[in-house]
Amino acid sequence: MGVTWHNEFRGERGPLYLYGAGGQGRDVLWLAGDCGVKVAGVYDDDSAKWGGLRAGDVPVLRPDAYLNTRCVLLAVGTPRAMRAIVDKYALRDRPTATLVHPSVQGRLVGVGAGVVVQAGVVLGADVVIDGYALVNYGALLGHDTKVGRFVAIYPGASLGGFCVVKEGAAIGSNATVLPGVCVGAWAVVGAGAVVTKDVPDGATVVGVPARVIKQAEEK
Numbered sequence: 001m002g003v004t005w006h007n008e009f010r011g012e013r014g015p016l017y018l019y020g021a022g023g024q025g026r027d028v029l030w031l032a033g034d035c036g037v038k039v040a041g042v043y044d045d046d047s048a049k050w051g052g053l054r055a056g057d058v059p060v061l062r063p064d065a066y067l068n069t070r071c072v073l074l075a076v077g078t079p080r081a082m083r084a085i086v087d088k089y090a091l092r093d094r095p096t097a098t099l100v101h102p103s104v105q106g107r108l109v110g111v112g113a114g115v116v117v118q119a120g121v122v123l124g125a126d127v128v129i130d131g132y133a134l135v136n137y138g139a140l141l142g143h144d145t146k147v148g149r150f151v152a153i154y155p156g157a158s159l160g161g162f163c164v165v166k167e168g169a170a171i172g173s174n175a176t177v178l179p180g181v182c183v184g185a186w187a188v189v190g191a192g193a194v195v196t197k198d199v200p201d202g203a204t205v206v207g208v209p210a211r212v213i214k215q216a217e218e219k
């Protein structure tokens, strides 16, 4: 795969829409603006937001029959919400955008569709990020790290080299994941944790060093 750390949306498939008119939606609107991408509208399930101008100067739209024919970028903040919307509106493998803020330093050797990489992120060599993942402000991904689908890496989190973050995992703000550690599918790393060893699928870990406090049955 080629080096594609730049903004990949060029509007070949019509205008870009977002899904999510909350805080993450407004963050992604700013990101799109900084990437030079115009957003035509923001979908949201919350009827209180329909028709309003709560997302800057972009209209908030009721999800309609056209949604799953449009180019929609997820703008919600948690892995389960991302997957729920993709499933509800049959967005899996539909065309979407990949937005990487121009301030991002480093490069990706692979980036999936629907990925959002926010301002101030630093990437080591040969990082791969799979579809619909969110890498939020100021996170650091060490060389050769692999980030799975629907992952959320929250602001300021730091991952060492050769880490693996499996599908649907969330890495809390300012958490540190030591080099080579694997965070399991749909696991949650608490804010500020220092993860020294692999995290099982579905586990929630907190603290320094991180310890399991919960284990989800459903993965």
Ligand SMILES: CC(C)(COP(=O)(O)OP(=O)(O)OC[C@H]1O[C@@H](n2cnc3c(N)ncnc32)[C@H](O)[C@@H]1OP(=O)(O)O)[C@@H](O)C(=O)NCCC(=O)NCCS
Residues within 6 Å of the ligand: 136, 154, 155, 171, 172, 173, 188, 189, 190, 191, 192, 193, 204, 205, 206, 207, 213, 214
């Ligand atoms: C880890 C986390 C997911 C736990 O949430 P939860 O499942 O609702 O758990 P609770 O809030 O019930 O907390 C359970 C226990 O863990 C402790 N705890 C929760 N988060 C913690 C953290 N980050 N570090 C240390 N301890 C933590 C709580 O104090 C509580 O301890 P107690 O049982 O002794 O009272 C959450 O606290 C967290 O850190 N999420 C990351 C959020 C984040 O970074 N968001 C960024 C958005 S931009």
